[in-house]
Amino acid sequence: MNPTKSQARRAGLVYLLIAIVGVFGVLYVPSKLIVRGDATATGARIRAAETLFRLGIASELVATLLMIALVLTLHRLFKGINDTQSALMVMLVLVGVPIAFLNALNHVAALILLSGADFLSVFDPRQLDALAYMFLRLHTQGAVVANIFWGLWLFPFGVLVMRSGFIPRILGVLLIINCVGYVADSCVALVLPRFSPLVSRITMVPQFIGEIPMIVWLLIWGAKAKPSAAGPSPG
Amino acid sequence: MDSTRRRARVAGWLYFLMGITAPIGLLYVPGRLIVSGDATATADRIRASEWLFRIGIGSELFHQTLAVFLVLALYRLFREVNETHAKLVVILGALVSVPIVFVSVLSELAALILVSGAGFLSAFEKPQLDALAYLFIRLRGQGINVASIFWGLWLFPLGILIVRSGFIPRFFGVLLFFAGVGYLASAFTTLLVPSYASAVDQVAIILEVGELPIIFWLLIWGARDQKVRT
Numbered sequence: 001m002n003p004t005k006s007q008a009r010r011a012g013l014v015y016l017l018i019a020i021v022g023v024f025g026v027l028y029v030p031s032k033l034i035v036r037g038d039a040t041a042t043g044a045r046i047r048a049a050e051t052l053f054r055l056g057i058a059s060e061l062v063a064t065l066l067m068i069a070l071v072l073t074l075h076r077l078f079k080g081i082n083d084t085q086s087a088l089m090v091m092l093v094l095v096g097v098p099i100a101f102l103n104a105l106n107h108v109a110a111l112i113l114l115s116g117a118d119f120l121s122v123f124d125p126r127q128l129d130a131l132a133y134m135f136l137r138l139h140t141q142g143a144v145v146a147n148i149f150w151g152l153w154l155f156p157f158g159v160l161v162m163r164s165g166f167i168p169r170i171l172g173v174l175l176i177i178n179c180v181g182y183v184a185d186s187c188v189a190l191v192l193p194r195f196s197p198l199v200s201r202i203t204m205v206p207q208f209i210g211e212i213p214m215i216v217w218l219l220i221w222g223a224k225a226k227p228s229a230a231g232p233s234p235g
Numbered sequence: 236m237d238s239t240r241r242r243a244r245v246a247g248w249l250y251f252l253m254g255i256t257a258p259i260g261l262l263y264v265p266g267r268l269i270v271s272g273d274a275t276a277t278a279d280r281i282r283a284s285e286w287l288f289r290i291g292i293g294s295e296l297f298h299q300t301l302a303v304f305l306v307l308a309l310y311r312l313f314r315e316v317n318e319t320h321a322k323l324v325v326i327l328g329a330l331v332s333v334p335i336v337f338v339s340v341l342s343e344l345a346a347l348i349l350v351s352g353a354g355f356l357s358a359f360e361k362p363q364l365d366a367l368a369y370l371f372i373r374l375r376g377q378g379i380n381v382a383s384i385f386w387g388l389w390l391f392p393l394g395i396l397i398v399r400s401g402f403i404p405r406f407f408g409v410l411l412f413f414a415g416v417g418y419l420a421s422a423f424t425t426l427l428v429p430s431y432a433s434a435v436d437q438v439a440i441i442l443e444v445g446e447l448p449i450i451f452w453l454l455i456w457g458a459r460d461q462k463v464r465t
Contacts, residue, residue: 039355084311091303091330098334103341126358133355134348141344145337148296190344191293 004166007077009222014070015215021063026143029056039133040126043114050111057107064100067093071153078160085163089156096149103142110135144189151182154210161214167221171214178210239312239402244457246308249301250450257298261379264291274369275362278350285347292343299336302329306389313396320392328389332382339378346371380425387418390446397449407452410445417442 033053035041046053071093078086113120113132120128154175161172181203188199264287270276281288306328313321349356349368356364390411397408421439425432 037354039358084307087310088304088307091307091325094330095303095333095337099337102334102338106341124358130355130358134345137348137353138341138345141348142338142341145296145340145344148300148337152300187293190296191289193289 004077005222007073007222008218011070011073011077012215012218012220012222014066014073015211015218018063018066018070019211019215021059021066025056025059025063029053029059034136039129042136043129043132046110046132047114047116053107053111057104060104060107061101064097067150068097074157074160078164081160081163085156085159089153089160092149092153092156096146096153099142099146099149103139103146106135106139106142110139141190144186147182147186151179151186154179154182167217171217174206174210175214178206181206181210240457240459242308242312242457243453246305246312247450247453247455247457249305249308251454253298253301253305254447254450256294256301260291260294260298264288264294265376269372274365277372278365278368281346281368282350282352288343288347292340295336295340299333302333305329309393309396313393313400316396316400320396323392324389324396327385327392332385332389335378335382335385339375339382342371342375342378346375377425380422383418384422387415387422390415390418403449403452403456407449410448413442414445417445 029052033042033045033049033056035045071090075086075090078089110132113128113135123131158172158175158179161167161175162169164172185196185200185203189196268277268280268284268288268291270280306325309328310321310325313324346368349364349371359367394408394411394415397403397411398405400408417439420442421432421436424435
């Protein structure tokens with residue numbers, strides 16, 4: 001029982017770290033630098049705060065790398081429960097990782113275009129700002145595409161939680177609802193963008209009640225291991 | 236044996252679903268919307284049928300997502316035949332190739348942004364935007380070509396597994412070797428000697444058809460069990 005708890009604690013910590021790093025890169029940095037629909041203003045802000053923009057890129061890469069650590073820890077936590085679901089969970093995350101990494105290149109492309117490098121002098125400054133903004137938009141689309149896998153992996157994860165016997169089943173159900181939310185969000189944004197704002201408003205709810213309770217539960221239940229462990233703890 | 240048939244049925248259905256959705260995004264939509272060498276006509280068509288273009292994107296993402304589930308189903312079906320080759324099927328058949336296709340789809344989304352007429356693009360003239368969009372369409376085609384190296388490669392371990400399985404006629408495995416050669420020949424011709432690409436493709440497509448019989452074999456052999464049991 002104790003090794004399971006220590007793995008749950010580790011998974012909870014990594015998951016929390018992903019959430020914090022992810023919020024910084026996905027919400028905070030864009031909110032500071034992107035002026036919706038205004039390529040020139042956005043270009044000016046990024047040029048003025050290049051380090052913040054680069055921190056955003058780094059945070060995206062770090063959060064993605066931590067996903068590998070998280071899914072491998074969960075794979076060990078759920079060992080023996082269902083090999084197929086466990087393998088599927090790992091595969092869906094592994095497929096998402098290169099997509100997210102290559103998507104970060106769109107931000108790098110924007111940086112190059114805004115760098116003022118000599119070889120770009122054949123373009124007007126307005127054109128360079130517009131191209132850079134195009135790559136920022138493309139990055140958003142890339143995140144929508146990658147979210148298909150950041151949603152899908154929650155399905156086997158939820159199934160494993162439900163079958164685990166040591167995690168409340170309701171948390172697994174919430175993860176599966178969360179999976180449907182992510183995937184629906186991405187599919188609508190890509191195929192029926194007109195309905196995207198409407199659907200996003202609905203799918204925002206499961207995104208808050210799905211993964212966050214899971215993180216909290218892993219941390220609390222995993223943390224209980226030490227005080228309750230009477231015998232030698234492999235920690 | 237019952238569970239083998241059930242696994243064959245699952246794999247067969249996933250493969251079949253891929254087989255019927257893949258041509259929408261890979262053949263039908265590009266055939267309708269891309270005017271070879273003409274950026275303006277291509278951009279006009281995409282603007283006029285944005286929904287069709289988006290359905291193409293949806294079909295590509297859908298059948299590539301299915302690929303992840305398919306390789307896992309095949310892994311379960313063939314694990315006992317040879318673990319190493321079954322793992323190769325998973326790695327070559329999805330883990331490496333699916334992200335390549337997903338990222339190629341981003342090129343199509345870039346083209347959509349460029350033909351969208353968004354205000355921030357007013358720094359460019361329309362022919363310039365059409366040309367840039369066409370560049371991304373071309374890049375997407377090359378991305379699919381690069382990915383198809385893996386669409387060929389994964390058929391070799393799969394073919395070996397079928398030949399060694401003992402429960403699938405060897406002939407179906409041999410057909411997959413030919414299909415694999417077809418994909419590889421097509422991909423490398425397009426990369427290295429593009430002027431011969433269309434000629435090689437005409438032969439390659441015949442070889443690639445060799446991928447179809449195993450789909451139906453899995454479905455039929457897998458389904459027979461269902462009828463006996465119910």
